Amino acid sequence: MFTFTKKISSVLLLGLGILSTGCASQQRLEEYQSEVLSLREERAELKKTNSKLRQENQNLEVALMEANMQKPAFEDDASDAGLDALGIDYRSEGGNYIISIPSSISFASGRAEVTKQGQSALREVARVLKDKHSGSRFWIEGHTDSDPIVKSKWASNRDLSVNRAMAVLHYLVDSCDIDDSTCVVAGHGEYMAVDPGTSSSAKAKNRRVEIVVHK
Helix, strand or coil, rough: CHHHHHHHHHHHHHHHHHHCCCCHHHHHHHHHHHHHHHHHHHHHHHHHHHHHHHHHHHHHHHHHHHHHCCCCCCCCCCCHHHHHHHEEEEEECCEEEEEEEEECEEECCCCCCCCCCHHHHHHHHHHHHHHCCCCCCEEEEEECCCCCCCCCCCHHHHHHHHHHHHHHHHHHHHHCCCHHHHHHECCCCCCCCCCCCCCCCHHHHHCEEEEEEEE
């Protein structure tokens, strides 16, 4: 089967042959003219088809882009019984997935050593990270309440929050096989409160270590 380019070449050769002989019959000339007309019509049809395909491709690209913009980076889990049983909160926010571990179950007051209860909680957190978020990056972020440091060795709430985040990192890496290279540590101190209140319950909500999962 001739391609369109080969057809054009064949017709041109035919025309040159007719002209070079100088004795083209009227019938051959008409055949040549008919072939040229047919090629022009075929070329116009191909251009129309190509334009249509370009438009369809553009429409598909726009639809794909809109779908990606509407789809969140993480789907909200309906529930996670393991985390629920331990009192660990989890949510999707700003395109990231956040696991929030209350300090009440992971650290003693004013301390940065993970308790036995906290170790159990972190083992469950590690399971979720490996099973559901493999290949992601994990930001381990420490938070405290706004009460000033009085009776502990820490210079400030930020100092305490950093050391608690580091303690979580070490346990996840050393005891739960989380890849250290996938983790980032930060300490926010009292500056990113989830509850601005001053009640005991509000302060308890603010004392936490959050693992923010980034795709």
